[in-house]
Amino acid sequence: MSPPLRILHLEDNPDDAALILYHLKSGGIPCTITCVSNRADFVAALERGGFDLILSDYTLPDFDGHSALSLARSxxxxxxxxxxxxxxxxDFAIESLRSGATDYVLKMRLSRLVPAVRRAMHEVAERAERRRLEAQFIEAQKMEVIGQLAAGVAHDFNNILGVIMGYSDIMLMKLPATDPLRTPVSEIRRASERAAGLTLQLLVFGRKQTVQPVPMDLNVVLRDLEQILMRLIDENIILTLLPGTQPGHIMADPGYIGQVLMNLAVNARDAMPDGGRLTIATSRVTLDEHFTRAHPGIRPGDYMQLSVSDTGSGMPPEVKERIFEAFYTTKPAGKGTGLGLSTCQTIVQLSGGLITVHSELGKGTQFQIHFPCVPQPSALTAAAMPPPLTRSRPYATRHRNPPRRGG
Incomplete structure (x- = not known):
């Protein structure tokens, strides 16, 4: 149900004001009206703000509708x-429309008032939607340019890293096991590997990295990543895996899904320096048209939902609005690249899915990812799927034990 319209009504005749209110409510327009009768009260009401619509008489003892229109437009x-x-x-009506009035209604024809109000509010909604779409288009163009730049830098940087890693390998092969130079050369090799991981993020963000989607069971990927996730979090964090009971397959690249989970787990760990609980759950859900209208780019249907929740510090609204922006980070200098969550969003979008976040300060954070379901693969297709990223003990055995802590 829509909230009532907040109307500022400039009118000096109480009977006319009551008649207009009656026509609005009998016409099915719920509203709350603030009635003023002079310039000073009208200006004060405008300064307070919070109105959806202005209704104004044209002729008042010490004021007039044309002056009120000029004040409202400024x-x-x-x-x-x-x-x-x-x-x-x-003639005055036409002049008022040229000066910016939305519409005019004669008091002897108040039957036009309700259609005029509905039309005015519909135009407001259309303008808001148009501005939203324009902002999305500008953001998409900006991200496309940033993506192309990031991908170009990543390709060139990969060539440099290839030389560093290659010569590091040659030196390690030639140096004796007891040579003290092996330690710094090994550090160079490890630093190069970390840099290579960053270039992979840049390539994924720029959508220049080859993606190999296959039909996959999200629960299997979650099970195979358990040991890696345990190593990423601290010992004072309890990791709980809650796989859904309803089967469902998605079309995605298992390696990239693992990267999404690891990014979210690391962020959760950083949000819980004093310990807490990290819960990763899957479930099969059906998204209706009401949900998809609020999230353009996805269609109604069956989806596998991946939920990653923590009991950490949470985020204020201004941070939550920007977390998927490329190169935006709240971590100290040198601790974050600002690409983790933007890369996660790109990976999810490449899989036809959606990622959203719910967070409040002091109440933790929950990321929800929706992947569209695909038909269960045949035995032949399943046999052709790539091997799991890691192996862990059987799933049923693991869940006989209580939630495990990080290590």
């Missing part, structure tokens, strides 16, 4: 302004 230019008058002639 203070809140997007607010609909409808003149409701019994003395306004056609």
């Amino acid at each position: 203070t809140c230019p997007d607010l609909p302004f409808i003149l409701v008058s019994g003395t306004m002639g056609e």
